[in-house]
Amino acid sequence: MVNKNIIGSIDGSLTASDSLMDRGLAYGHGLFETMRLYRGQLPLKRWHLSRLIRDGATLGIPLNLSVVEQQLYDFQQHLTQQNIDTGVIKLIASAGLGGRGYKSPASITPRVICLYAELPDQETGQEPNIKKEQGICLRHCDYRLPCNPVLAGIKHLNRLDQVMARNEWSDESYADGLMFDQNNFLIETTAANIFLHTPQQGWITPSLNNAGVSGVMRHVLLEEIFPQLKIPVTVVEIAADQLADCNQMFTCNSVRGIRPVIGFAQGPGHKNIVVPLTIGSHTNMVQSALADHYPCFQ
Amino acid sequence: MVNKNIIGSIDGSLTASDSLMDRGLAYGHGLFETMRLYRGQLPLKRWHLSRLIRDGATLGIPLNLSVVEQQLYDFQQHLTQQNIDTGVIKLIASAGLGGRGYKSPASITPRVICLYAELPDQETGQEPNIKKEQGICLRHCDYRLPCNPVLAGIKHLNRLDQVMARNEWSDESYADGLMFDQNNFLIETTAANIFLHTPQQGWITPSLNNAGVSGVMRHVLLEEIFPQLKIPVTVVEIAADQLADCNQMFTCNSVRGIRPVIGFAQGPGHKNIVVPLTIGSHTNMVQSALADHYPCFQ
Numbered sequence: 001m002v003n004k005n006i007i008g009s010i011d012g013s014l015t016a017s018d019s020l021m022d023r024g025l026a027y028g029h030g031l032f033e034t035m036r037l038y039r040g041q042l043p044l045k046r047w048h049l050s051r052l053i054r055d056g057a058t059l060g061i062p063l064n065l066s067v068v069e070q071q072l073y074d075f076q077q078h079l080t081q082q083n084i085d086t087g088v089i090k091l092i093a094s095a096g097l098g099g100r101g102y103k104s105p106a107s108i109t110p111r112v113i114c115l116y117a118e119l120p121d122q123e124t125g126q127e128p129n130i131k132k133e134q135g136i137c138l139r140h141c142d143y144r145l146p147c148n149p150v151l152a153g154i155k156h157l158n159r160l161d162q163v164m165a166r167n168e169w170s171d172e173s174y175a176d177g178l179m180f181d182q183n184n185f186l187i188e189t190t191a192a193n194i195f196l197h198t199p200q201q202g203w204i205t206p207s208l209n210n211a212g213v214s215g216v217m218r219h220v221l222l223e224e225i226f227p228q229l230k231i232p233v234t235v236v237e238i239a240a241d242q243l244a245d246c247n248q249m250f251t252c253n254s255v256r257g258i259r260p261v262i263g264f265a266q267g268p269g270h271k272n273i274v275v276p277l278t279i280g281s282h283t284n285m286v287q288s289a290l291a292d293h294y295p296c297f298q
Numbered sequence: 299m300v301n302k303n304i305i306g307s308i309d310g311s312l313t314a315s316d317s318l319m320d321r322g323l324a325y326g327h328g329l330f331e332t333m334r335l336y337r338g339q340l341p342l343k344r345w346h347l348s349r350l351i352r353d354g355a356t357l358g359i360p361l362n363l364s365v366v367e368q369q370l371y372d373f374q375q376h377l378t379q380q381n382i383d384t385g386v387i388k389l390i391a392s393a394g395l396g397g398r399g400y401k402s403p404a405s406i407t408p409r410v411i412c413l414y415a416e417l418p419d420q421e422t423g424q425e426p427n428i429k430k431e432q433g434i435c436l437r438h439c440d441y442r443l444p445c446n447p448v449l450a451g452i453k454h455l456n457r458l459d460q461v462m463a464r465n466e467w468s469d470e471s472y473a474d475g476l477m478f479d480q481n482n483f484l485i486e487t488t489a490a491n492i493f494l495h496t497p498q499q500g501w502i503t504p505s506l507n508n509a510g511v512s513g514v515m516r517h518v519l520l521e522e523i524f525p526q527l528k529i530p531v532t533v534v535e536i537a538a539d540q541l542a543d544c545n546q547m548f549t550c551n552s553v554r555g556i557r558p559v560i561g562f563a564q565g566p567g568h569k570n571i572v573v574p575l576t577i578g579s580h581t582n583m584v585q586s587a588l589a590d591h592y593p594c595f596q
Contacts, residue, residue: 007377007414010317012369014376019308019317020413025390027457028326059458060465071310078312079305092323095461100415102457102464102488115318116305117398146444147480151458158456159325159400160357160449163393166400167358182445190400 022111024094027102028157030111031055033091033216036255037116038296040076040085044254047216052093055154061095061110068093068112075114088255090115094157119255135262135279136175136251138189141165142268145181145211153214166190176251178243178264181211186238192251192259193218195233197282200245203233217252225289231282240267248280250287257297258287320409322392325400326455328409329353330390331514334553335414336594338374338383342552345514350391353452359393359408366391366410373412386553388413392455417553433560433577434473434549436487439463443479443509451512464488474549476541476562479509484536490549490557491516493531495580498543501531515550523587529580538565546578548585555595556585 003018010020024030033048042048049065049072056063072091079085092113098105143165151158165179176189187206188194193215195205203226208214226233249261260283263274291298301316308318321327331346340346347363347370354361370389377383390411396403441463449456463477474487485504486492491513493503501524506512524531547559558577589596 009369009373009412011410012372020411025323027461028455029458029461071307074310075307102460104461104465112309113318114307143448146446148444150441150462156458157326158458160327160454160456162400163325163327163402164448167402
């Protein structure tokens with residue numbers, strides 16, 4: 001949209017586009033959801049949207065569920081008309097216009113952006129679905145997540161932490177990287193949550209009270225899948241040195257589902273030593289139960 | 299610009315605008331500068347651009363000084379043609395297109411956005427210049443800045459910290475708010491750096507090794523103004539309780555120059571008690587010397 005009160009340029013070309021004044025761009029004042037599109041449906045939509053509405057309130061972004069749902073529905077209809085039924089829909093909800101000063105406008109009109117993307121494997125010409133992973137290796141990120149109890153858990157647009165960590169390596173043999181906070185607690189990977197098993201503690205996943213993104217898939221596993229399988233799982237602080245006791249590990253997010261970890265690099269000073277892991281029966285059970293509930297993760 | 303590979307919508311309207319894929323919006327992967335425009339010139343331009351280029355390197359954004367300068371020059375020319383010679387130019391330099399995944403594209407083409415805004419006082423119909431402030435009051439923000447040594451000092455686009463803090467109050471009798479880090483050290487205000495004077499330590503300004511924005515005006519004061527006046531000033535960690543010893547204080551940024559503080563609210567439990575301060579001779583000297591160097595701050 002063009003606003004005659006806006007005087008701006010992008011890469012040297014004059015423009016009056018009001019997107020230049022979006023608080024999402026100006027300050028990262030917004031949220032996003034990355035949703036798996038499967039046979040024209042968004043199987044995890046209700047989890048995504050309930051998180052979006054809840055965290056919008058924390059950021060002072062008043063989102064109306066039925067408005068967001070309608071825009072999302074219209075966008076899905078458009079994709080269907082284009083014969084697109086598989087991939088990812090990224091939804092960005094920003095605090096809208098008002099990039100002048102940190103204080104939010106007295107009345108915020110959120111801006112909702114929908115974006116379609118192919119699945120990661122579609123881009124590389126593989127089948128238009130994500131196969132159950134046969135196992136990935138994880139790097140150890142040097143970058144430390146800051147502790148921020150107010151914003152912890154929220155999938156907001158301030159993602160320099162993940163950008164800095166993910167840019168530490170280019171070696172594609174590492175699919176992702178373990179991220180720790182400033183106190184050396186394990187939190188997540190750059191693009192997923194993490195679950196691990198130790199003989200002493202059973203299944204555990206990091207507490208996200210101080211840092212990290214509270215992922216939809218993590219929520220589904222904690223609330224639906226683990227309970228259904230009657231496998232106990234605990235949300236707990238996990239110190240970096242507890243990784244030495246780990247005998248099963250997987251990462252999870254709402255695009256790729258579960259990715260078993262078959263090796264992770266040790267920390268500073270041991271960068272090139274990869275600790276091997278096997279994919280245990282519990283990991284297989286969780287992966288199968290998830291696929292039963294949500295066939296997109298078959 | 300429209301890219302036929304982009305399928306998106308904004309507030310329900312279909313669009314193929316490539317700005318939806320900008321890493322500035324997606325992740326806050328970018329920087330900004332807010333520059334005072336005075337008589338068609340940007341008096342602090344060299345400080346702003348040197349900071350921009352330096353911090354771009356930290357974020358993996360390769361900025362070419364002469365390219366940025368040319369775009370800025372063209373934008374200034376455009377403003378001159380519109381008979382605009384006073385105000386603020388905000389320059390955003392993002393990591394450009396590539397909002398798919400946290401990893402930066404193998405080759406980043408930064409995107410440079412220039413935006414004009416009136417001076418804060420122009421908007422309220424006052425004279426088209428910012429008068430030397432007669433003194434402001436500061437609130438005490440509850441929100442704590444996270445400690446992040448890697449990103450500390452950088453004026454990046456991840457500014458939810460400032461948004462959260464600035465939205466704590468609406469009472470316009472407080473022009474700004476004091477911000478502290480998680481360890482209760484004073485860092486800055488929501489939109490400015492801060493200098494204070496105590497009988498024991500003389501002039502001090504917070505160390506920004508763990509949090510805060512390393513402002514251009516702070517730099518000018520530390521490098522040019524204080525040395526010229528032969529007034530010693532120290533960059534040091536300042537614990538919250540040291541505020542009790544303060545007898546002069548001012549905030550500074552590159553839009554408003556120096557704003558003497560004539561009162562600040564005490565911290566939690568004492569919210570409504572404002573500690574009064576007088577504007578001392580040193581503050582007046584610094585303010586005058588700055589105006590001599592940079593007449594835009596007269």
